[in-house]
Amino acid sequence: ELKVEQNPLFLSMQEGKNYTIYCNYSTTSDRLYWYRQDPGKSLESLFVLLSNGAVKQEGRLMASLDTKARLSTLHITAAVHDLSATYFCAVDFTSGTYKYIFGTGTRLKVLA
Amino acid sequence: NAGVTQTPKFQVLKTGQSMTLQCAQDMNHNSMYWYRQDPGMGLRLIYYSASEGTTDKGEVPNGYNVSRLNKREFSLRLESAAPSQTSVYFCASSPTPDYEQYFGPGTRLTVT
Numbered sequence: 001e002l003k004v005e006q007n008p009l010f011l012s013m014q015e016g017k018n019y020t021i022y023c024n025y026s027t028t029s030d031r032l033y034w035y036r037q038d039p040g041k042s043l044e045s046l047f048v049l050l051s052n053g054a055v056k057q058e059g060r061l062m063a064s065l066d067t068k069a070r071l072s073t074l075h076i077t078a079a080v081h082d083l084s085a086t087y088f089c090a091v092d093f094t095s096g097t098y099k100y101i102f103g104t105g106t107r108l109k110v111l112a
Numbered sequence: 113n114a115g116v117t118q119t120p121k122f123q124v125l126k127t128g129q130s131m132t133l134q135c136a137q138d139m140n141h142n143s144m145y146w147y148r149q150d151p152g153m154g155l156r157l158i159y160y161s162a163s164e165g166t167t168d169k170g171e172v173p174n175g176y177n178v179s180r181l182n183k184r185e186f187s188l189r190l191e192s193a194a195p196s197q198t199s200v201y202f203c204a205s206s207p208t209p210d211y212e213q214y215f216g217p218g219t220r221l222t223v224t
Contacts, residue, residue, distance in 0.1 A: 004154075031210055042202065043155075045212035088154060092210065100145070100213075101171065102154040 002026055002093050006103035014111050016078050021106045023072040023089035031092040032072045034063050036085045037105070043088065047074075079110045114138055116216035118203050124222045125193040133188040133219050135203030143206045144186035145170075145213060146178060148199040155202065161186055162209055193223045 003026040013019050023032070034046040047056040049065035049072060056063050060083065062075045072089055086105045093099045119134045137144065142163045147155040147170075157170030159178040167178050175197060177189045186205075190197060200220050204213040 033212055042217050043204075043213075043215040045214070048212045050210070090155075099170070100157050100160070102147075102156070104152060104154040 002091075002099060002101050004089060004091050004101045004103040006087075006089060006106050008106060009104060010107050010109075012109045012111060013076075013079050015080055018078065019076050021074040021076070021087055021108075023074070023091075023103055025070050025072075025091045025093075025101075027093055028067070028070070029091045029093050030067055032065050033090045033092075034072070034074055035088045035090065037088065038085050046087075076108075079108075081110050081112055084108055084110045116203055116205055116214055118201075118216040118219050120219060121217065122220050124224065125190075126224055127194060129193050130189065130191050131193065132190075133201055133203075133221075134185070135187065135216060136185045137203075137205040137214070138184065139205060139207075139214065140183070141205035141207050141214070142183070143209050144180065145204040145206075146176075146186070146188045147202045147204065148172065148197075149202060149218075150199050158188065158201075193221075195223045197221065198223045 005024045032049045035043040037043045047063040052067040054065045060077045065072045086107045088105045090102045116137045145160040146158040149155045156172045161167045161180040164183045179187045202218050203216040206213045
């Protein structure tokens with residue numbers, strides 16, 4: 001069964017703290033994506049990770065991919081309130097047929 | 113450049129009624145997708161179109177049909193709406209299947 005699991009599902013953290021969101025998936029894939037969704041809004045692409053060992057950084061967010069461990073992480077450095085949102089990872093399981101599976105999301109709340 | 117647009121934004125249907133959700137993109141993307149988002153379940157792929165003239169089933173296609181009308185437009189039809197189809201529907205597009213996806217604003221559908 002194709003599965004994508006994120007943890008934690010909910011995360012409440014203080015401003016200035018660091019934290020990591022984990023995305024595990026069940027079967028081999030070389031393509032993983034991170035998206036952000038603000039409440040009541042659409043999804044916005046954050047990162048595209050296309051190979052083992054890929055690391056991307058944008059501002060206070062850094063994403064990495066370990067295809068051998070079937071694991072991606074989204075690391076938050078010195079969180080600020082504006083990062084409060086729901087973060088989704090998505091995995092493309094089948095090259096060429098686009099079975100695109102989203103994780104259930106991590107709802108992040110950064111407290112001032 | 114409007115990106116991905118969806119109509120309508122909100123819709124209430126009675127059980128058994130039919131309707132079509134419209135999606136258009138002006139980015140000259142080849143691939144288009146329909147998702148539904150339910151609380152606590154992330155996004156699930158309903159149908160996708162890898163390129164103009166092709167469509168294929170995603171994770172949850174039952175109860176839906178799609179039409180790739182041309183390169184710009186991809187519609188989703190509910191032939192006989194059921195309460196289980198109450199959800200937020202998102203359309204997305206991408207230049208190629210291994211690229212990040214760009215999402216529309218969503219349609220909030222309630223079936224009573």
